[in-house]
Structure formats: structure tokens, C-alpha cells
Amino acid sequence: MHLHEVNYCTSRSTYESVLVELNRTIYRTQELGPERVPAKRRRANLISKRFLDLCGISPSCIRKLNVIHVAGSKGKGSTCALIESILREKGLRTGSLNSPHLIDVEERIRLNGRPLHRDVFTSRFWELHDVISGGIEMDDGERILPTYLVYLTTLAFKTFVEEQVDVAVIEVGLGGRFDHTNLVEDPAVTVVTGIHLEHTERLGNTIEEIAWNKAGIFKPGVPAVIAHNIAAGAMRVFEHEAELVKCPLFVAPSLHELRSWTANDPKVLSQLDACIKDLPVSRSTEINAPLALAAVYLWSSRSAVCRENIDFKPLVFDGLSGLQPPLSFGLDAKQLQGS
Incomplete structure (x- = not known):
């Protein structure tokens, strides 16, 4: 004994x-x-x-965690990593929950x-x-x-x-609407990355059903931002769900659009190009880098800790590789009823 x-x-x-x-x-x-x-x-x-x-x-x-909640079929992890990096580089204390882990289970829970x-x-x-x-x-x-x-x-x-922590970046495990992470009643921002057919036995057999599950993280009055490459059927679902819960819905630009906005300022454009050069050359970067920046921009307008301690407006790109000059951030806003 x-x-x-x-x-x-x-x-x-x-x-x-x-x-x-x-x-x-x-x-x-x-x-x-x-x-x-x-x-x-x-x-x-x-x-x-x-x-x-x-x-x-x-x-x-x-x-008080000022949660940024991220769903999507592809690119959630990289988008979360970019968001967390930007905020951490601004001196904020960050927490992040990701899945799955690559090697060790403790990788899922990160501080700073x-x-x-x-x-x-x-x-x-x-x-x-x-x-x-x-x-x-x-x-x-x-x-x-x-x-x-x-x-x-x-x-x-x-x-x-x-x-x-000043901000918690929470990656959805599966779907969104019925996910374990969807316990946050009033996050600061919700984010949806690219959508494609996945886990159809649980989430549905069509893009529209998948989108409905992802849109389950939308919350009343909380801005939601989605990737620019969303298929038309999924976009209709997101617009409908945003109207139902009465949240403003935004579409992030592509990286190409982001570059075009800096074309008249050679200094900013060159630094943005340097920033892009440091990121993996992929379709994922084209989609997820601007999405992450859009999420931070929206977060900065709502977070109490940001208003008290840090001026994010106009947005600066420190988190992507030390890009310093301010860049005005444009969003294609789907301003819906009740937003």
C-alpha cells in the first residue's frame, strides 16, 4: 500500500x-x-x-482576454501565428491556443x-x-x-x-459553431480563413454547409473579417449569418491589392515588398497576411488595452518584419442591417 x-x-x-x-x-x-x-x-x-x-x-x-477567434478550412494556423506576432511585436502579452500540435501537446498553448x-x-x-x-x-x-x-x-x-494576457488568439479545432472553443460570448474580432470541403461527415457535404459551421463563431455586434477568396455560395451564407446575428462583416483585401494601395509611396512599397519577401511565397501568404492585418486593425478599434496603451491607428506592420511606416488600411465592408 x-x-x-x-x-x-x-x-x-x-x-x-x-x-x-x-x-x-x-x-x-x-x-x-x-x-x-x-x-x-x-x-x-x-x-x-x-x-x-x-x-x-x-x-x-x-x-478581459480580448479574444480573436479564428475559424476556417485552411490557413488558420498561419493566420493565428501572424496575428499573434503582430500583437506581440507591439509589446502586448499574448496567449494562443492552436491545434493540432506538431510534436508535443504543450505546443498548443503558448504565452508570448x-x-x-x-x-x-x-x-x-x-x-x-x-x-x-x-x-x-x-x-x-x-x-x-x-x-x-x-x-x-x-x-x-x-x-x-x-x-x-492582453489578447488571446484562439484557433477553432473543428468547424466553429459547435467547437469546444466557441465558448467566448463576446470576442473582440472573429476571423474566417479559406473555405473548402473538409470533415464532411461532421460539417456537411457542401461548401454552404461548411460555411454555416464556420459562421457559428459570429457574435452580435462583433466585427467579423473573412478572406477575400471565399466562394460565392459560402459568401452568401456568411452574409446571411452576419445579418442574423447582427454583426458587421468585412472582406480582407488580397496581398496584390495591399501592394497597390502603397504604389504612390515608394518607401512604404519597398518595405512592404521586403516584408512579403520574408514570408513564404505561397497562395496561403497572399490570402492570410492581409487577413491577419485586417483582424489586428479591427481588434485595435475595439480593445480596451489597445486604446489605453498603444496607438495602432493607422496600422503599422511591425509584426511582419519590422515594417515601420504607417499604412492606411482599406476594407471592403459588407455593412449589414444592425451592424
Whole structure:
């Protein structure tokens, strides 16, 4: 008995023990049975809210994070990285939640661009585990135990609140409308990158259905900005959903358009070209760099911390490679009813 207790305590102090516990939770959804999985997925964001409430993290705590919520089929990760880089270069304390990880699970949760230190991740995980491992009871009496995504989502938001970050850049895991991250009632900005058919067994078999799921992150009165290359069918869905929730919808320019706006200022144009040169030459950069800048521009107009501490207007491009001169930022605004 004595040896068992010692081994248990030792295992809880190791990073490997966290991986074992997390991996055990992967199978909890599978154990529900196929008839119950869709219903649980549809209330994943509510489940996340309940677990945060169990940790004492209220909506008002989350509001202080000045969240930028990013959905999309492709380019979410690079867009989030660009947004975070711009804001961090301006001296803001940043937190970011991304998925999936490339090598180690702690890569998903970052402070100031760096993954949580493995020891910090381990200790924070077990602190959280002690609070939420028993699960929560839903209104229908069902007891829900924390899954892999619940643990990581809850850990990320709890960490960002405790570390008092100035901004949290949150990448949607899957879809958006029913995603675990869609617990933020009033983010500062919502962002949607490129759209294509993906995870059709969960999100739908058409571009329009996929777009409907992504548009689920739109919130009343919160500006939403989308990539410029959105297909017509998806655009109609975004316009309709933005009108339903009464949020202003903006379309970011392409990188080519961005360059054309600087054509009359050779100094700014040359620095913008240098900035573009440092980024990967790809279709993704053409779409996501201006989208990230648009998101920061909109965020700067709403964030209290920005108004108090930093002048972002007109927007400067420090985060993309030290581009200093101010550049007036234009957006194709779909000003909808109620926006």
C-alpha cells in the first residue's frame, strides 16, 4: 500500500503521466455509442463553459482576454501565428491556443509565442485535473467527464486568465459553431480563413454547409473579417449569418491589392515588398497576411488595452518584419442591417 502511494505521487509529477491521462480521455467519446456522439458534439461549447465555470472562470474573466477567434478550412494556423506576432511585436502579452500540435501537446498553448514549459504544463494540468476530473452534471442529469479537448481548452483559457494576457488568439479545432472553443460570448474580432470541403461527415457535404459551421463563431455586434477568396455560395451564407446575428462583416483585401494601395509611396512599397519577401511565397501568404492585418486593425478599434496603451491607428506592420511606416488600411465592408 505504501509503495503504491509513492508510485502514484511520482507518476503525477511527470510529463509522461500527463500524456497517459490525456490519452485515456480520447476514448470517452467513442464509448458513448454512435447514437449519442452527435448530440454531445452539438453542445461541446456549452460543455466547455461548464468546465470553465467549475474552475471559477466566468464570462467576465474571458471578456478581459480580448479574444480573436479564428475559424476556417485552411490557413488558420498561419493566420493565428501572424496575428499573434503582430500583437506581440507591439509589446502586448499574448496567449494562443492552436491545434493540432506538431510534436508535443504543450505546443498548443503558448504565452508570448512560446509553448508552455513542459514542467509548467505538467503542474498546471494536474492542478486542473484535481478540479475537473470528476466531471460536470448537465441540465438533463447526464454526467460529462472531461475529454482530451476539454482538458486542453479549459487549461488554455484558465492559463490565459491567470497570466492576465492582453489578447488571446484562439484557433477553432473543428468547424466553429459547435467547437469546444466557441465558448467566448463576446470576442473582440472573429476571423474566417479559406473555405473548402473538409470533415464532411461532421460539417456537411457542401461548401454552404461548411460555411454555416464556420459562421457559428459570429457574435452580435462583433466585427467579423473573412478572406477575400471565399466562394460565392459560402459568401452568401456568411452574409446571411452576419445579418442574423447582427454583426458587421468585412472582406480582407488580397496581398496584390495591399501592394497597390502603397504604389504612390515608394518607401512604404519597398518595405512592404521586403516584408512579403520574408514570408513564404505561397497562395496561403497572399490570402492570410492581409487577413491577419485586417483582424489586428479591427481588434485595435475595439480593445480596451489597445486604446489605453498603444496607438495602432493607422496600422503599422511591425509584426511582419519590422515594417515601420504607417499604412492606411482599406476594407471592403459588407455593412449589414444592425451592424
